[in-house]
Amino acid sequence: MGTPPSSNKIYQCAIVGGGLGGLCLAIQLAQEGVEVILFEKNSYPQHKVCGEYISMESWDFLIGLGVPLDDLHLPKITQLGISAENGFMLNSPLPLGGFGISRHSLDHLLCQMARTKGVVVLENCKVLDVQNIEENRSEITTAQGTYQAQIVCGSFGKYTPNFAKPPVETPTKRPNYIGVKYHIQTDLAPNRIELHNFKDGYCGISKVDNERYCLCYLSKASNLQQSGNDIKAMEHTILCENPFLKKYLTQSTFLFEKPLAISNIYFYPKGTSINGMLMVGDAAGAITPVCGNGMSMAMRASKLLAELLLLYFQGKCTQEALKSQYSRAWASAFNRRIQAGQYIQHLLGKKTSTHLALKTLHYFPALTQKLIGLTHGRAF
Numbered sequence: 468m469g470t471p472p473s474s475n476k477i478y479q480c481a482i483v484g485g486g487l488g489g490l491c492l493a494i495q496l497a498q499e500g501v502e503v504i505l506f507e508k509n510s511y512p513q514h515k516v517c518g519e520y521i522s523m524e525s526w527d528f529l530i531g532l533g534v535p536l537d538d539l540h541l542p543k544i545t546q547l548g549i550s551a552e553n554g555f556m557l558n559s560p561l562p563l564g565g566f567g568i569s570r571h572s573l574d575h576l577l578c579q580m581a582r583t584k585g586v587v588v589l590e591n592c593k594v595l596d597v598q599n600i601e602e603n604r605s606e607i608t609t610a611q612g613t614y615q616a617q618i619v620c621g622s623f624g625k626y627t628p629n630f631a632k633p634p635v636e637t638p639t640k641r642p643n644y645i646g647v648k649y650h651i652q653t654d655l656a657p658n659r660i661e662l663h664n665f666k667d668g669y670c671g672i673s674k675v676d677n678e679r680y681c682l683c684y685l686s687k688a689s690n691l692q693q694s695g696n697d698i699k700a701m702e703h704t705i706l707c708e709n710p711f712l713k714k715y716l717t718q719s720t721f722l723f724e725k726p727l728a729i730s731n732i733y734f735y736p737k738g739t740s741i742n743g744m745l746m747v748g749d750a751a752g753a754i755t756p757v758c759g760n761g762m763s764m765a766m767r768a769s770k771l772l773a774e775l776l777l778l779y780f781q782g783k784c785t786q787e788a789l790k791s792q793y794s795r796a797w798a799s800a801f802n803r804r805i806q807a808g809q810y811i812q813h814l815l816g817k818k819t820s821t822h823l824a825l826k827t828l829h830y831f832p833a834l835t836q837k838l839i840g841l842t843h844g845r846a847f
């Protein structure tokens with residue numbers, strides 16, 4: 468079990484944010500004997516806005532970390548359905564496929580695993596500032612005191628805190644999205660994920676653990692503004708234009724008291740090293756969920772970074788070499804996926820182009836398989 472936190476100690480690695488990227492990184496380092504402290508601003512278990520479909524590429528990796536996926540009887544997802552707003556549905560097998568597990572369960576399991584391996588996990592502990600004091604020593608100011616570490620990794624997700632913002636940000640016009648999620652009970656084959664398009668957005672539905680389905684959508688923020696900032700009104704007037712979504716939204720049992728919603732979501736690469744910190748997961752760049760498999764990307768990035776950090780802690784590479792090698796490894800692993808994500812995102816969410824794209828893919832199943840292949844990586 469983790470030892471009590473100490474503000475006098477210099478930990479080898481401090482990790483800011485205990486989502487998938489941060490927890491997986493912490494476990495890999497701790498199991499090789501690295502002293503790790505991880506700060507999470509919330510507590511476990513906690514629901515998160517996420518579609519909760521994980522590409523199969525991460526299955527072996529999670530098992531390797533000690534997550535008992537085989538015992539959890541999770542739904543394996545092998546079939547995909549994508550609908551256009553006018554009711555046309557493209558059906559396709561998913562070559563690699565995925566599985567469903569709620570973030571409520573997965574993040575909690577990973578946190579327990581991290582503690583078992585000796586990581587000091589501080590919950591309800593928001594990081595307020597990180598200052599690089601000297602080579603190999605940074606000071607981390609948190610809601611529960613100040614800590615020190617040789618290396619600090621940022622895995623704080625899609626919202627970049629002020630202390631991790633680049634000194635000068637280039638202002639660019641990017642679409643602003645909102646995300647909404649529910650757990651529901653509904654009528655959908657457990658091995659199927661469906662993606663339903665609506666104006667300026669799309670909604671995914673697939674099974675997770677505990678006999679539940681996750682219904683999660685991403686929409687341009689303008690849809691909500693046009694609906695008087697009322698989620699139910701937006702669902703009624705905009706999402707329900709798609710007949711499949713109308714069925715799910717009106718004929719399912721909703722298990723949350725109210726929707727879980729987040730706003731101000733932007734998708735763009737941010738960089739693997741900012742202000743002396745090494746970034747993992749969405750902190751390095753969030754990818755559009757339509758195809759991005761952001762969770763698998765966060766886990767894969769944690770593996771790339773853990774391998775390089777171990778070389779650094781063994782004295783086999785300098786900090787500069789660590790940063791540049793990680794940056795190259797990240798680009799080579801993810802740049803193609805990010806481009807594919809942007810391309811597919813352009814096709815979807817618009818009435819005419821979505822319908823045309825789905826109709827075309829319907830007649831060219833090999834092309835459909837190719838596009839799906841671009842969004843899933845190989846097992847790691």
Ligand SMILES: Cc1cc2nc3c(=O)[nH]c(=O)nc-3n(C[C@H](O)[C@H](O)[C@H](O)COP(=O)(O)OP(=O)(O)OC[C@H]3O[C@@H](n4cnc5c(N)ncnc54)[C@H](O)[C@@H]3O)c2cc1C
Nearest residue numbers: 484486487488508518519520594624646748749760761762
């Ligand atoms: C609508 C939507 C649907 C999605 N659906 C899918 C899907 O079906 N499949 C998929 O693979 N991906 C999906 N994604 C993407 C996926 O959720 C992310 O890519 C993934 O969660 C990234 O993991 P992470 O560890 O980088 O960040 P997170 O999981 O977001 O973790 C970041 C953690 O840092 C903590 N934190 C933040 N700031 C601080 C601070 N200052 N101090 C301490 N802690 C802090 C947060 O509380 C959080 O726990 C979806 C994303 C969205 C928006």
